[in-house]
Amino acid sequence: MALKIITDSASDIPKWIIEKYNLHLIPTPVVIDEKDYFDGKTIFPEEFYDVLRSGKDIKTYHINSVMFYENFLPYAKNGDEVIYICFSTGIAGTFNAANIAKSELIEEYPDFELTIIDSKCASMGFGLATYYALKMQEAGASKEEIIEAINWHCDHMDHIFTVKTLEYLLKGGRLSKTSALAGSLLDIKPIIEINDDGALVAIEKVRGRQKSLKRIVDIVGERGKDLKNQVIGVVHGDDAQTMEDVKDMLKNKYGCEHFLENYVGCAIGAHTGPGIIGITYLDVESPYKKYYL
Secondary structure, eight states: OOEEEEGGGGGOOHHHHHHHTTOHHHEEEEEEEEEEEBBBBBHHHHHHHHHHHOOOEEEEEEOOOHHHHHHHHHHHHHEEEEEEEETTTTOOHHHHHHHHHHHHHHHHTOOOOOEEEEEETHHHHHHHHHHHHEEEEEEOOOOHHHHHHHHHHHHHHEEEEEOOOSSSHHHTSSSOOOHHHHHHHHEEEEEHHHHHOOOOEEEEESSHHHHHHHHHHHHHHOOOGGGGGGGGEESSSHHHHHHHHHHHHHHHHOOOOOEEEEEEOOOHHHHOOTTOEEEEEESSTTTTGGGOO
């Protein structure tokens, strides 16, 4: 019997962490021209953004209870304890689906201990929370300490994003045709956050790509604490050069030294398009940083 920490591919957690910790990543589904694919298993971000640009019909849906059952079952059979860090309920129905699967499994395996945590985070936000949990487990922290720390990190995780194009927000119904047309003509770039309910919301509008990038870096400085001594998550939608430019801004402006970086995966990328840039960070100094710095 062992304690297993798992999450899903919407966490955008870097490949080297998956490999180092043998992390079980439940793949999120994406439908391309009516055919199901699974993020990080049968389709990868490097090719996904080319598919987006091609104009193919793309939809997403959350991991359902049957998928969760299949992913949790081996641990139930083995008598392992599991902590699953879940994509925000404010964006997808994964938390409820995971709990349905848990109820079914407990009927068959009454001693199965499965803790499901609604991160209320997206992308690298809960990728960072998962990384911290793995580092704590590696350092010998107890299950109770790890669960407490996951909840603390998720509560204090701030996310800020901007997009390069309004096209995909329009396609996904998150923007009206009128707003998209006016925004495109004026080169408007929305600044998007994950709010306290774990939902994606636009909080500001900025004219021009460079100004939008500068603005998200400014917001990190306004909201973040102890930035030099925390791990900053930076993600991109097939625009690695812009991600590097943003990292340089964070280094030069705030002295940031520690980064986790990756693509924005299919779960969010399908609705935001190529060129999305996101930054995730803590809004207070972490009492747990001794475990991962």
